[in-house]
Amino acid sequence: MQIVRVALPLPLDRLYTYLVPQAFQRWMRPGRRVVVPFGKRQLAGVVIEAGLEADLKGYKARDILDVDVELPPLPTELLELTRWVATYYMCAWGEALRAALPPGSSQATARSRVQTVAMIEYNEEGPEAPPTGARQQAIVEQLRIWHQGEQTPVSQARLLAECGGTLATLRRLADLGYLFIEQEERDRFSEERPDIVASTRPQLHAAQVDAVDQINTALASGTYHSFLLHGVTGSGKTEVYLRALETARQAGRTAIVLVPEISLTPQTVRRFRSRFGDEVAVLHSRMADGERYDAWRGIGEGRYPIVIGPRSAILAPVENPALIIVDEEHEASYKQFDPAPRYHARDLAVIRAMKNGATCILGSATPSLESLANARSGKYTLLDMPERVPIDGTPARLPDIRIVDLRSEPELKGTSRALSTRLVKGIEERANRGEQTILLLNRRGFAPVMECSACGWVPECPDCSVSMVYHRPLNHLRCHYCGITQRPPSRCGSCGHADLAFLGAGTQRLESELAERLPDVRVLRMDLDTTSQKGSHHAILDRFGRGEADVLLGTQMVAKGLDFEKVTLVGIIRAEAGLQLPDIRAEERVFQLLTQVAGRAGRAELAGEVLLQCVNPAHPVIQYALRHDYHGFAEQALATRSMLNYPPAGRMVSILFSGPEDDKTLELADRFRRLVDSRLPDVDRLGPSPAFVHRLKNRYRHQLLLKIPTHVPASRVREGIQQAEQALGSLPAAVCMTIDVDPVGLV
Secondary structure (H helix, E strand, O other): OOEEEEEOOOOOOOOEEEEOOHHHHHHOOOOOEEEEEEOOEEEEEEEEEEOOHHHHOOOOOOEOOEEOOOOOOOOHHHHHHHHHHHHHOOOOHHHHHHHOOOOOOOOOOOOOOOEEEEEEEEOOOOOOOOOOOHHHHHHHHHHHHHHHOOOOOEEHHHHHHHHOOOHHHHHHHHHHOOEEEEEEEEOHHHHHOOOOOOOOOOOOOHHHHHHHHHHHHHHHHOOOEEEEEEEOOOOOHHHHHHHHHHHHHHOOOEEEEEOOOHHHHHHHHHHHHHHHHHHEEEOOOOOOHHHHHHHHHHHHOOOOOEEEEOHHHHHOOOOOEEEEEEEOOOOHHHEOOOOOOOOEHHHHHHHHHHHHOOEEEEEEOOOOHHHHHHHHHOOOEEEEEOOOOEEOOEEOOOOEEEEEEHHHOHHHOOOOOOOOHHHHHHHHHHHHOOOEEEEEOOOOOOEOEEEEOOOOOOOEOOOOOOEOEEEOOOOEEEOOOOOOEEOOOOOOOOOOOOOEEEEOOOHHHHHHHHHHHOOOOOEEEEOOOOOOOOOHHHHHHHHHHOOOOOEEEEOHHHOOOOOOOOEEEEEEOOOOOOOOOOOOOHHHHHHHHHHHHHOOOOOOOOOOEEEEEEOOOOOHHHHHHHOOOHHHHHHHHHHHHHHHOOOOOEEEEEEEEEEOOHHHHHHHHHHHHHHHHHHOOOOEEEEEEEEEEEEEOOEEEEEEEEEEEOOOOHHHHHHHHHHHHHHHOOOOOOOEEEEEEOOOOOO
């Protein structure tokens, strides 16, 4: 390849042509990462295809500067998939390719990111006489002992730590012929993996057998098939995934397993590695860059045929995937927002399976309405598991859900307390019996609002139109949107009054309340503030699993996929939180969250109970959750969506304009709306109107929402938006336009 066309990580949907110097030509192939000149800059891009002489007409071609020979080229299948992503989600191909590469790949360098370690090997044919120095003699003797025990080569660091000496000592011994020093590539990913603990294969219950049989039939056919595995919490969906993976691996094929939260990764990986050992690789953003880079390389080189991770793992460079699993497929965290591409990993899993003739399994106790509609229309095959895994031959019971009406809790009125007497008593009883409790409060920090009791003034973020949240450990106010912090004021910023109150409760305040009311109960808190460090999710869940705490308190990350046999009580602090948000999916998300966290209780022999604290127990969502009635909720929600032409009855595209001046940003958004109206007359639209958070990081935001009937092709919508973009022309330097296809949140 003497001429190549390269995709660059720029918001420009075109390829760029470069010449390949003779020294690099043997490395050139589609999918290869290269460094190229671009204006006065250097950028890292991906080779797409060979170019032609005709591509060079009109400008002076420039040479590729460097080639990354250590990183395996992206598979052809992944190049095609990222092209689809760029087209459907309306971004540049280079932006989509950037998401498919390991961290650091967008840096304009091809310098080695492979790390090596010095290894020392004993030379059996070395001098018979020992070296002269005592330190040298100790090193050679220890190395000889290890060699006889087949423990060599050993790392240089271990040898020097054991025997003393310096690198100069080792080099002198190598010069004398007593040992060899060799540089060995270090696999940072394999070093971080915990030991494998083998597990037994449990006996399947009838619904699991039926699901596994249907999935295995699809795998054997070698053609595309998608399943929606609707199993109640504790019904054994993970075991179905494991059996399907066994079938795929027996056929020599690869697989991808998606989980919605990094907090779920340790438990999931432990279970999958207990069956598949070192075949399993993990990819997620909390891994160190070097560790993630080595895992990515190992996947691309075929050393790890099973990949587990959150949404970005769907773009892992696995060859010939036979099976793609999306656990908790309903989760909004599968949707990427910033930066582009703004893809939905669940939908991309279905597309990737389709392009590879693979089987896709979407699993959930509370399937998204979109997936349910696809199952009803025949696009997916519905697999039902309506009962929990049997214990002693009888299906385990779903937990009893009981309402705690906060309006009838006089001890909470006029106080900052969030725990009802009934919930406090339940926690204490479980702790005394050696059982455990999970508490959900989907709001971190100490107090959501600081308010002047005289005039109602609330300190707001100086850069965003939101109130700041008080965090007690660091004694500061923090904006949860931009991250800015400041010291809490001693007086009202409006009237000067000194009586400022902290209103509402976050996870920090709830932790303090538990310490005050139940001082002997051991509590672990799991939220964004306690899990910012690498391995923190794993450490907290391990401690709870070992019984080192009686209560696991946290935000929504404690609601998903956790399986602890001693958890018999779940407390939900504000069950209706989120129902008032102006979003079409608000009720669906609340129902899913309540059902999922309730399912953490009573998953083994011990019966479970859920105490659901709320102030509006008559709300339909609360009542459906109370009865574990997913189907009832889904029927009501689907009817409403159909009437309003919202997904899954139609499709949506959100277009967000942001800029430093409110009026000019709105004016630009309205101009674009008129251009879209003229090109897509049969598409409904809402707005433009101020976004839910109108000002974010000192930028004013206005949102235009397109509601697209199902009979309007996606290609036509895409063409109409692109034509409107062209007619609008170049945006002012400070204004941005963000297009989000199939948004999952509107606030």
